[in-house]
Amino acid sequence: MIAPSASTLSPQLPTPQSVPSLRRMDDSSRGPISTLGRAVLNFINYFGQLGILLGEGFESLVKTKPRLHLTMEQIVRIGFGSQVVVIVTGAFTGAVFTAQSYFKFRDFGIESTIGSIVSVSLFRELGPVLTGLMVAGRVGAAMAAEIGTMKVSEQIDALRAMGVHPVDYLAMPRFFAMTISMPLLIAEAVAFGLGASWFVAVLGFGIPSAWFWMHTIDHTNLEDLSYAMTKGLVFGMLIVVISCHQGLSTTNGAVGVGQSTTRAVVFSSLALLVTNFFLTLLLNYIFPMGTIT
Amino acid sequence: MPAPPSAEPAASPFIQIRGLHKSFDSQKVLQGIDLDISRGETLVLVGPSGEGKSVLLKHIIGLLHPDAGSIQFDGTSLCGLSERQLAPLRRRIGYLFQNAALFDSLTVAQNVAFPLIEAGIKNPAEIKSRVQEALEVVELDAHTEKMPINLSGGMRKRVGIARAIVGRPEIILYDEPTAGLDPIVTDVIDHLIKRLQKRYHVTSVVITHDIASVFKIADRIVMLKNGIVYFNGNPDQLRHSPDTFIQDFIAGRSGMTS
Numbered sequence: 001m002i003a004p005s006a007s008t009l010s011p012q013l014p015t016p017q018s019v020p021s022l023r024r025m026d027d028s029s030r031g032p033i034s035t036l037g038r039a040v041l042n043f044i045n046y047f048g049q050l051g052i053l054l055g056e057g058f059e060s061l062v063k064t065k066p067r068l069h070l071t072m073e074q075i076v077r078i079g080f081g082s083q084v085v086v087i088v089t090g091a092f093t094g095a096v097f098t099a100q101s102y103f104k105f106r107d108f109g110i111e112s113t114i115g116s117i118v119s120v121s122l123f124r125e126l127g128p129v130l131t132g133l134m135v136a137g138r139v140g141a142a143m144a145a146e147i148g149t150m151k152v153s154e155q156i157d158a159l160r161a162m163g164v165h166p167v168d169y170l171a172m173p174r175f176f177a178m179t180i181s182m183p184l185l186i187a188e189a190v191a192f193g194l195g196a197s198w199f200v201a202v203l204g205f206g207i208p209s210a211w212f213w214m215h216t217i218d219h220t221n222l223e224d225l226s227y228a229m230t231k232g233l234v235f236g237m238l239i240v241v242i243s244c245h246q247g248l249s250t251t252n253g254a255v256g257v258g259q260s261t262t263r264a265v266v267f268s269s270l271a272l273l274v275t276n277f278f279l280t281l282l283l284n285y286i287f288p289m290g291t292i293t
Numbered sequence: 294m295p296a297p298p299s300a301e302p303a304a305s306p307f308i309q310i311r312g313l314h315k316s317f318d319s320q321k322v323l324q325g326i327d328l329d330i331s332r333g334e335t336l337v338l339v340g341p342s343g344e345g346k347s348v349l350l351k352h353i354i355g356l357l358h359p360d361a362g363s364i365q366f367d368g369t370s371l372c373g374l375s376e377r378q379l380a381p382l383r384r385r386i387g388y389l390f391q392n393a394a395l396f397d398s399l400t401v402a403q404n405v406a407f408p409l410i411e412a413g414i415k416n417p418a419e420i421k422s423r424v425q426e427a428l429e430v431v432e433l434d435a436h437t438e439k440m441p442i443n444l445s446g447g448m449r450k451r452v453g454i455a456r457a458i459v460g461r462p463e464i465i466l467y468d469e470p471t472a473g474l475d476p477i478v479t480d481v482i483d484h485l486i487k488r489l490q491k492r493y494h495v496t497s498v499v500i501t502h503d504i505a506s507v508f509k510i511a512d513r514i515v516m517l518k519n520g521i522v523y524f525n526g527n528p529d530q531l532r533h534s535p536d537t538f539i540q541d542f543i544a545g546r547s548g549m550t551s
Contacts, residue, residue: 163380
């Protein structure tokens, strides 16, 4: 029985296979220009699909009520379920950064200032980026796999057949949960990073605790926290949009679910790293470093 | 073979399909389907595997959109409607998927309650009683708390039927409701389809390969072949058709010898 699964998010959403120009290029020449052209078209097509998903998400935000029960369920999965990953990431990043800084700073006799560099680094870069990457691996993969499995087993078509928009039911609760959880997870990672830093610096290398905290508090301010929270929010949105899109676009059975899961992690991680650079420039303009003492 | 004279009643059709074409890449599946479905009738779709019966069913509920042609549902054209515009129409339709498509994360009772909750019914007692009633019909009322993974293929199919009927839809689309079921349960499902028709005047469109079921439940039979309506008539017309393909199909003759 021919029963090709219905299109991804909505019947209007194009896929590379459904765009005739892309299909023709697959079949025709394999020269470098054609390969480059195909890659560019696929790239544009991909962003088009993300745009459609965002549009549907916005429509859902405006036209439907949030599904609180599903959102809470996702917060538990994303937030509570990521505790071990986030705590270990934050703590060991803080610990190793403290150790590396100490080995260099002691040459200059400024090892007591370690707390300041660790704190600023954790708030501004290491906390958000490393937590983001870990969450992309854990949560993004789970989202893509779960939604992808629902897609290939016609559960998403079943939702649609019952008049339920998959974006309302699957994507939006994850979006809300992620935007709430991610900043909190980053704050937690930074807190455990600082705790581990104190542990290594004070108990391991004998730096006076008072000095450690004085430098940490002196050089950490509200802007650093805003930096971390903003990055957490943006990274959370990136991970959830990319992962849900991968899940909703899944075709080709179990193999397709595997591919979508891998793509969700890879694309989320790359998008996070690239966005981080531009976001850093923008945030540094808004919250410049070194102006407040 | 041209389709014999239609056995459709003269009343305006509940569902009207005209010139429906659908291709997937280079594969032409539907090549100009014209079909009317009247309120309250049980129409059985038959035909060789891969001839687009499920594809046609998915067009009726708007899960697939045609390349060309039109589908009218109770006077409303489905073509060009967005997912959100289709939602109220879809709530009037029950759909049984070929593999049941139960939600893995929900129990049997939660799966069956899903359309009721989504339709805005908030009274837990009403939801519970309607879920119980639907599960009793398919003889699964003792399995409400099981997860779909713990059910056999036949049980999953029956939960899918319960989910399709629980919202008391005006039309139910069954994609192979009795495939994989034992003969007794198949008979139960066949009687259920007829009972829903008699008691609630439910329109049914049923895809099946079970010829015994076809003659038991059909008011009208449509056979798809090569992407078009090859036969459209009542069970007697099918049974007495002079067409050799139809007779071979009914008798299950492949022409092969061992």
